[in-house]
């Protein structure tokens with residue numbers, strides 16, 4: 407197995423509240439007044455987020471939500487938001503919310519002229535790859551991902567040379583350049599299905615070593631991988647989950663497959679972010695711990711009354727770069743536009759479309 411040294415991040419000191427607050431300064435625009443019209447239009451949103459956003463903050467956030475919602479209609483824009491967006495984005499301005507697979511599928515279907523991707527850069531690139539003629543905006547160009555940064559197109563070419571004839575599956579959390587070098591994409595929701603669809607005895611599943619290890623336990627296909635990791639999920643430990651179970655024996659633990667296998671072993675259920683949400687909605691445990699990014703629990707709390715969300719969780723510093731004020735700026739100024747070289751895009755599109763077109 408090829409390995410690389412990674413510069414793994416540390417638990418960010420920032421909280422979800424401070425991530426929201428970081429977007430406050432640009433919101434102090436005279437046109438963003440908290441008028442009775444704004445209060446009325448945004449009241450249903452506040453109902454959903456009131457447990458996470460203090461009332462005192464609402465007169466600052468509500469006018470921005472209102473302005474974004476008006477502007478996106480004028481621009482014929484659609485806002486795609488990942489499940490890790492903060493509640494005011496998730497409930498306030500998103501047209502479509504979901505996991506990486508759902509967002510890629512929605513990006514392929516949209517007839518909007520403009521896509522605003524509230525997520526990280528690889529997600530915006532995927533939307534652009536599927537919609538080369540549309541304008542795709544990302545509110546913060548620096549919203550990256552430790553997985554996407556762990557591997558380059560040259561690394562994939564070297565892997566192909568080292569393992570001739572072995573199909574290469576890339577996790578969707580990679581750059582367009584990397585997708586262009588691979589045979590097919592997968593997400594955490596369909597990785598086993600994608601690997602098995604190839605009919606090969608051995609498959610390279612890159613770049614997440616933990617997703618690959620978790621998939622390897624569910625299939626007879628031999629899996630080779632790469633030493634990438636999600637800086638959010640690799641920080642959970644089996645020991646801390648065992649401690650939580652000791653303190654709260656009735657807690658249900660559900661984990662994302664980007665967690666190390668020994669963490670997944672402690673979980674009652676493992677699935678993509680959408681899979682985790684569905685599990686909580688269907689099973690309605692009294693207490694649940696979502697072993698993933700912090701906004702997940704905040705976003706579904708209003709739809710799952712009676713479920714107590716036990717922490718810890720970890721913040722993704724990249725996802726948290728996306729704020730309401732940056733979304734508004736993106737729509738006002740039509741920036742930052744995501745572009746992908748047409749030749750790379752055409753090759754990467756084959757990898758993404760092969761995944762989307764798989765029969766479920």
Ligand code: 13P
Nearest residue numbers: 505506507593594678679
């Ligand atoms: P999913 O939403 O596809 O489960 O992915 C999680 C993730 O880490 C995206 O960055």
Ligand code: SF4
Nearest residue numbers: 551552636637638722
């Ligand atoms: Fe990347 Fe992990 Fe953040 Fe998702 S949660 S964007 S995989 S660093």
